[in-house]
Amino acid sequence: MRLWSELRSWAQAIRHRALLESEMDAELRFHIEARAEDLMRGSVSREVAMRRARVEFGGIEPIKEEGREARGLSLFDCLHQDLRFGLRMLRKNPVFSITAIASLALGIAAVVSIFTAADALLFRPLPYRDASKLVMLWESNRVRPDASHSVVSPDNFLDWKDRNSVFEDMAVVDEGRSVFNYGERSEELRTQSVSANFFTLLGVQAIHGRTFASESLLDSQGSTLLISHRLWLDWFGGDPNVIGRRVLLDSFPRTILGVMPAGFSFGNQEVDLWPSMQLRPSTPHDRGPRNMIVVARLKEGITAGQAQSQMRGIASQLEQEDPQFNKNWTVVVEQIRDSFARGVKISLLPLLGAVSLLLVVACANVANLDKLSPWYCAMVHGSWLAGWLLARWELLSSRSCFPAYFSRPVLRIHLHLLLLWRSFYSWRWRPPICRHVEQWTSTRQWR
């Protein structure tokens, strides 16, 4: 209640600044005159009375100053003054200014980029229908720790699909790069070749044209392609007549079937093309390399744990049937969000925390609220170090076969930049604003 009336009074004070000043003037003058009149009743002349009244009252200006302060105006004035002073100081010390600005810029850039990656992978809800029912399946080698979440062989996948009763549907994705050619323009882009039921399984629609819309794994139409929104704008200028155009993908002709909505991605935001995949028929004794990413939708009422148990059973059957290929291999069923995050979560979250703290410290330093206690600084250093160490460990030990958005070289550069920036850490520069903030907070009555 009080805060509300304070804010209102402050806003009014800002708006009617001149009026406020003249009103205060009039009020204080009235007071002095009233006092003088009282004095005059004691048969004193007017001039003497006025003089005495003024002397009794004391200075008008300090009262007005306190009046302004009471309304929160002095802080505003100080802000204004400090801004001008600050700008002057910045101009006078260009070296310092450039370094301070650069360090803040680096801090902000680091936080923004890491947060974007974290947001896309960890925080934002997934753009699929009933994402909680989606799981990914990985082959897992019992004796090789680096192959705990390995991509899947296509023949194993087909067997899983045939033999399971826990999944509504299963689809495959094969990531890679291809040369995309349209007219004169040609570029190597990231692709995800997908089985024909992929988009139906995820429950997403194209915004122009259509997806493969097939219940089976094979695309009845032959070689078609879905493009991303970004590519559609970039290469075709957002032309809705792009449907049906023929393009070349790795020199093979394909027809554009549809455009995916903006922001759609499947674990990798760099992908622009989704060509349809033809799963080749299996030949015995050649189960092919393990190269497929498998996504599946659980049936109603089935949990991931139940699916895991059944798939384990199926995997051990396959192990017995083809020991040469499948020895020691089993299956892992993982929630889709965990799969997406697995490559990056362990490095992103602490890094995000550490970088945010660093930005706070940088700002605090530039503003020089430097009553930072030593343990706080130690905490910041510690968290930064922890984040850095975790990131390095992640770099060294990760064998995630599902590529993370946050690619390795970029991460390394970021870390080195942070190191550099960290060395500009301590600075002494004291703008007056901090003094005023301290004063203001100490004169308020905390009841």
Place this chain on the structure above:
Amino acid sequence: MDKQLDLLQGTLDMLILKAVSLGPLHGYGILLRIQQISKDRLEIQQGSLYPALYRLEHQGWIASEWGESENKRKARYYTLTAAGKRRLQAETENWNSMADVIAGILGTKPEEV
């Protein structure tokens, strides 16, 4: 030293709220009224009156309006708001109970300890 000043500031606020509760007054009138109802035992420093008034108005306990004084001159009159009335009550209770407690402590005889 700081403690004392705080107490005085808080007390002045209470006295102003009380003075204004008895009827709308301009700044000088508040000064006179406090002097009057304290039977001339309390004299408020002129320099601390207006900052207190502005602060109380900023916090919403009193409201101000421009009106005409007895000599037909423009003066700003202060009145108590509803919130201010509640505040005055609360502060009075606080003050009374504090006075009781202090009196009790100060009146403790050695045998009672």
